[in-house]
Amino acid sequence: MYVIKSTPALMLAVAIALMPGMVLHGLQFGPAVWLQVGICLVAALLAELAAAFYRQVGLVKTLADCSWVPTGLLLGLSLAPLTPIYLDLLATIVAINLIKHGAGGMGQNRINPAMGGLMVVALAFPTLLYPAPSAHAPWLAQVDLAQAWQAILRIGPRLHFDAMASATPLANHYQGGFSVHWSVFGYLLGGLALAALRVIRLEIPLMLLASCALTCVALGESWADSLTELLYGGLMLAAFFIATDPVTSPVTFKGRLVYAALIGALIGTVRRFGLYPDGICIAVVLCNLLVVDIDRRMRPAVFGNPPAGR
Amino acid sequence: MQLNAEQSVRPVLSWLKQRVSVRDTQIESWRGGVHLPDQKHLSNRRHIRHAPLPRMLCVPLGWNGREAQPVVVPGQRVLKGQAIASGVGTAVWVHAPTSGIVKRIMPVPVAPGTQMPTCIVIESDGEDEWGMLEPLAREETSIDTLSAFLMQKGLVGLGGAGFPTGLKLKGGDRTIDTLVVNGAECEPFITCDDRLMRERALSVLQGVQVLANTLQVDRVRIGIEDNKPTAIRRMQEACAQIHSNIEVVEIPTRYPAGSLRHLVKALTGRTIPEGALPAAIGVTALNVATAFAVGQAVLEGRPLISRIVTVTGLCERPGNFEVPIGMGVRQLIGLALPQPDARGVHVGGPMMGESLAHRMSVVAKTTSCLIVGARSLLPPRPEPTPCIRCSRCADACPVGLQPMELFRASSNDNRPLLATLKINSCIECGACSYVCPSNIPLRDTFRQQKRAQAKR
Incomplete structure (x- = not known):
């Protein structure tokens, strides 16, 4: 009935499904992307080891749930490439040690770890981040690994491509205009594969994308602009891989529709009016916090009982 | 050949519907449920066989405290179908499954269950001689x-x-x-x-x-x-x-x-x-x-003195047997020729049933199935890991409960919340435990919780 039957396998399936998007993103914008992902994955592993140590829950047991793998990958993909390594570490510690283990371990956290970690870094240290890669200015593709390491470790001169202030890949539409991210197709492919394997619930990305586009139209953008919005890698990543995190999304079909619609609308609104480009992580975190209430209000009727109150 | 548009779209639509649908499958009548590998081919190919008459039969007098009162004494000869215990109140009468001598009246374990109800032990005389059979007069059918x-x-x-x-x-x-x-x-x-x-x-x-x-x-x-x-x-x-x-x-x-x-x-x-x-x-x-x-x-006029029991699993000749009530479970299993390396016996279905609690158990009126080799066919689930709220359990629940919430409320023993979530509507079917990717024993937890609440 379900192809993927255990929780660690579900986590690894998400990780594998991220691969096509990650590979395409790196092909378009250079190896710095992959370096970033690798650093975050290692950081996630270290954070998980630390948590196992100080929570005394048993190393194998903690690592074996594999939930740190998608967290690390998602952080690596949503933080801008060339982010200083101490910020990578900070984001990972916030995500894994504070948000996840602070709440009591896997399944207990109320907000998505990767988005929480990203939000802290993006809100607190915007000037230390390089702009997100854009198809208009594919400067990042020229950065080789040596330069990337220098930038990440902050040992060389700052690379002079940061005319624009902070922007993470989740916000890279900010420059306006049409720029196709190859990763869109990778995320779409991976996301649909996850839906086919029934790892994620397809209603969340569909509703999220629709709601985001409709919100943009409602706020005065043209249909063409609103729809091309959807072709930025960050939105697709959020729709298929971040908003669909089961731990932090509602448990009923109707609840998921409401939740996804809210995220989509918030992303659209923040993008239209917000000064700050990182709409997605704010939208996701806010809606994560609504999940408990959504679940409580949307409890289905129980067989043989009158419709549920409250 | 013309393919109309609807036909070509239908598979796509049904695929989408399955992905987006709340529940796994839906017929109009009820939601939820699971598809299980049914394993029926193991035992449904052979005709019902009559179990040979065992030498000793231990006939249980009842279950769950509903016990009939013996009307025979050790040493007495009884005929097949003769009443050996009379029902009082809500207990039903009990009859001798074959003719023979009453040996003892003592507690014996039955399958399924962990109780030891009082049983009347009858030594068969091999005659299998029927007593008087009294059908119901058809006129008076109130x-x-x-x-x-x-x-x-x-x-x-x-x-x-x-x-x-x-x-x-x-x-x-x-x-x-x-x-x-x-x-x-x-x-x-x-x-x-x-x-x-x-x-x-x-x-x-x-x-x-x-x-x-x-x-x-x-x-x-x-x-x-x-x-x-x-x-x-x-x-x-x-x-x-x-x-x-x-x-x-x-x-x-x-x-x-x-x-x-x-x-x-x-x-x-x-x-x-x-x-x-x-x-x-x-x-x-x-x-x-x-x-x-x-x-x-x-x-x-035949009283209930035998029933059909499925003996299946790791056996050379699995199938269905017409079994006199009170026959030893081990003897019955022997008729299906269990494989020598088969370990463990499960009573009832794999979802609702339980492991055989006692080797010397006898067949009762509620014994439907014996699965031989349960240790390899129905292995225990691995250690549970934390719930990730995947909500597969909610999709599988045929009564529309939210097992993940119930489990959390059970762990905290939050009784008001358990009542709000309608724990008493749980039919203990085990569909939630079956689909849980974290191997959480959801059904067992709810069953314990319900029993604990009933006791208070």
Whole structure:
């Protein structure tokens, strides 16, 4: 009935499904992307080891749930490439040690770890981040690994491509205009594969994308602009891989529709009016916090009982 | 060849519907449920065999504190079908499964269960000599007469719960308009009802008709899961043969289709309110094997002294056996030639049943199935990991509960929340535990919680 039957396998399936998007993103914008992902994955592993140590829950047991793998990958993909390594570490510690283990371990956290970690870094240290890669200015593709390491470790001169202030890949539409991210197709492919394997619930990305586009139209953008919005890698990543995190999304079909619609609308609104480009992580975190209430209000009727109150 | 647009879109739509749908599968009648590998092929290919008469029989006098009073003393000779214990109150009468000498009256473990009810031990004399058989006089078919008669003939529900059939009939007065007969047999491995319907369809229908005439119902529906096409065909043929208006209804194979409230919903469209009996909505429901036994009792006067038991799993010759009540489980398993390396025995279906608690257990009226080699066929689940709220359990729950929330509330022993979440509506079918990717023993937790609450 379900192809993927255990929780660690579900986590690894998400990780594998991220691969096509990650590979395409790196092909378009250079190896710095992959370096970033690798650093975050290692950081996630270290954070998980630390948590196992100080929570005394048993190393194998903690690592074996594999939930740190998608967290690390998602952080690596949503933080801008060339982010200083101490910020990578900070984001990972916030995500894994504070948000996840602070709440009591896997399944207990109320907000998505990767988005929480990203939000802290993006809100607190915007000037230390390089702009997100854009198809208009594919400067990042020229950065080789040596330069990337220098930038990440902050040992060389700052690379002079940061005319624009902070922007993470989740916000890279900010420059306006049409720029196709190859990763869109990778995320779409991976996301649909996850839906086919029934790892994620397809209603969340569909509703999220629709709601985001409709919100943009409602706020005065043209249909063409609103729809091309959807072709930025960050939105697709959020729709298929971040908003669909089961731990932090509602448990009923109707609840998921409401939740996804809210995220989509918030992303659209923040993008239209917000000064700050990182709409997605704010939208996701806010809606994560609504999940408990959504679940409580949307409890289905129980067989043989009158419709549920409250 | 022209392909119309709808045809080409339909597979895409159904795929999408399945991905986006709330529940795994949906028929109009009820939501949720799971598809299980049914394993019925192991035991449904052979005819029902009569178990040879064992030398010793330990006949249980009742279950759950409902025990009959012995009316025989050790040393006394009894005939087959003779009453050996009289039902008092809600207990049914008990009869000797064969002729022989009463040896002792003592507690013996029965399968399923961990209780040791009082049993009458009879040493068979090998004659298998019938006592007097008294069928019910057909003129007097009032509900009260039939119900008292069935109590005297030892009739209990053979589907699993073992509720006295007489009491069940008495519960419904003249408002009953529908009789639902359960031939769903939705648990994997079990095939005793399947074989019974294939081989004794007419006798089953005779029993159904006795009940229908007495209850004076308008409609009789027999629900059978569509993974038993032969049984469905035989039952339909038998219906046609006797020109009855009994309807044989094919229902989709989806666990737990044979649960009382789900079968009633599927066959009548009516919902049994929580905490109510089917009689509240004008329905009486019983199992096909019970209906067969009713027919045997009413028409031929045979008390309930044997039942069909599936013996399956790692055996050379698995199948169904007509077993005298009180036969040792080990002896019965021996008839199916278990493989030498088979370890562990499971009683009942893999979903609702339990491991055999005691090696010396005997077959009771509620023993439906013995799965040999349970340790490898039904291995224990690995250590549970934390819940990730994937909500597969909520999709699988056939009564629309939210098992992940119930589990959290159970862990915190939050009784008000458990009541809000309707823990008492849980039918303990185990579909949630089956789909849980974190191997959380959801059903077992709810069962314990319900029992603990009932005790308070």
